[in-house]
Amino acid sequence: QSALTQPASVSGSPGQSITISCTGTSSDVGGYNYVSWYQQHPGKAPKLMIYEVSNRPSGVSNRFSGSKSGNTASLTISGLQAEDEADYYCSSYTSSILYVFGTGTKVTVL
Amino acid sequence: QVQLVQSGAEVKKPGASVKVSCKASGYTFTSYGISWVRQAPGQGLEWMGWISAYNGNTNYAQKLQGRVTMTTDTSTSTAYMELRSLRSDDTAVYYCARDAGSAVVDYWGQGTLVTVSS
Numbered sequence: 001q002s003a004l005t006q007p008a009s010v011s012g013s014p015g016q017s018i019t020i021s022c023t024g025t026s027s028d029v030g031g032y033n034y035v036s037w038y039q040q041h042p043g044k045a046p047k048l049m050i051y052e053v054s055n056r057p058s059g060v061s062n063r064f065s066g067s068k069s070g071n072t073a074s075l076t077i078s079g080l081q082a083e084d085e086a087d088y089y090c091s092s093y094t095s096s097i098l099y100v101f102g103t104g105t106k107v108t109v110l
Numbered sequence: 111q112v113q114l115v116q117s118g119a120e121v122k123k124p125g126a127s128v129k130v131s132c133k134a135s136g137y138t139f140t141s142y143g144i145s146w147v148r149q150a151p152g153q154g155l156e157w158m159g160w161i162s163a164y165n166g167n168t169n170y171a172q173k174l175q176g177r178v179t180m181t182t183d184t185s186t187s188t189a190y191m192e193l194r195s196l197r198s199d200d201t202a203v204y205y206c207a208r209d210a211g212s213a214v215v216d217y218w219g220q221g222t223l224v225t226v227s228s
Contacts, residue, residue: 001172003154034213038155045205045218046147046155052212089155093213097157098169099145104154 004029004090004102011108017078020105022090023071028100030071034093037066037075041086049088050075077107085109112136114206114219121225122196129192130222132206139187140164143209146180146191148202149221156202160209161189196226 005023012018022029022037029035035053038046048057050066053073063078073092077084090102117131132144146158159170161180168180179192189206203221210216 036213036215038215040155045221046207047218048214048216051214051216057216091155091157091213091215097171098160099157099213099215101147101155101157 001028001094001097001100004092004100006088006090006102006105008103009106009108011110012077012080013110014080014082016080017076018080018107020075020077020088020090020107022073022075022092022102024073024092024100025071027096028092028094029068029073029090031095032093033068035066035068035073036091037064037073038089038091039084039086040089046089080109082109112208112217114208114217116204116206116219116222119223119225121227124197124226124228126196126226127192127194128196128224129190130204130206130224132189132191132219134187134189134208137208139182140184143211144180144182144189145207145209145215147205147207147215149205150199150202153202158191158204163189193224196224198226200224201226 037050040046053068054066065076088105115133143162145160161168181190206219207215208217
């Protein structure tokens with residue numbers, strides 16, 4: 001099972017919107033509505049930001065939103081803020097090994 | 111509040127074993143699973159496996175099959191991950207996390223650094 005494919009880096013200016021893609025196959029992202037997104041600041045544990053493609057856990061800003069089309073899921077951060085600078089990982093349920101993570105995307109706020 | 115508190119950092123020699131603990135509190139332990147995830151220095155997240163705290167069923171990543179064992183002690187709400195025949199590329203921060211199913215891993219431990227070095 002290969003890792004899901006994410007862009008290595010995405011950047012944007014404060015206030016802008018950015019979108020991070022997460023591409024898999026019909027055996028994972030495309031086959032189930034079980035895609036999650038995690039934010040990780042340096043030296044910290046990951047934090048769940050989106051689950052089941054588009055649901056936000058309590059306490060997560062509504063500036064974060066998720067969607068999916070075919071084998072690609074996306075995380076959009078609107079109104080980008082300095083505190084959003086972090087690494088972001090997608091994750092999907094799979095038909096083979098239960099879960100697989102994405103390769104990770106470093107978000108830089110310019 | 112939900113908390114997962116992991117054991118401290120370990121330094122091991124190649125070929126040795128390590129056992130990391132993860133004590134849960136703030137929720138009904140047997141109502142959720144525990145996933146283990148590791149992160150090598152400067153690298154991404156790697157899912158290692160999952161255990162049901164309800165009945166002990168497990169599901170391990172294929173690359174770790176035969177070297178990893180995950181267990182739980184429901185009397186103390188503690189999960190354990192043992193990794194054997196350690197190699198240098200097992201050097202990583204190991205995380206436990208509460209698993210609600212459907213790829214929803216919602217609370218994470220603080221991480222345990224395991225260093226494998228001769």
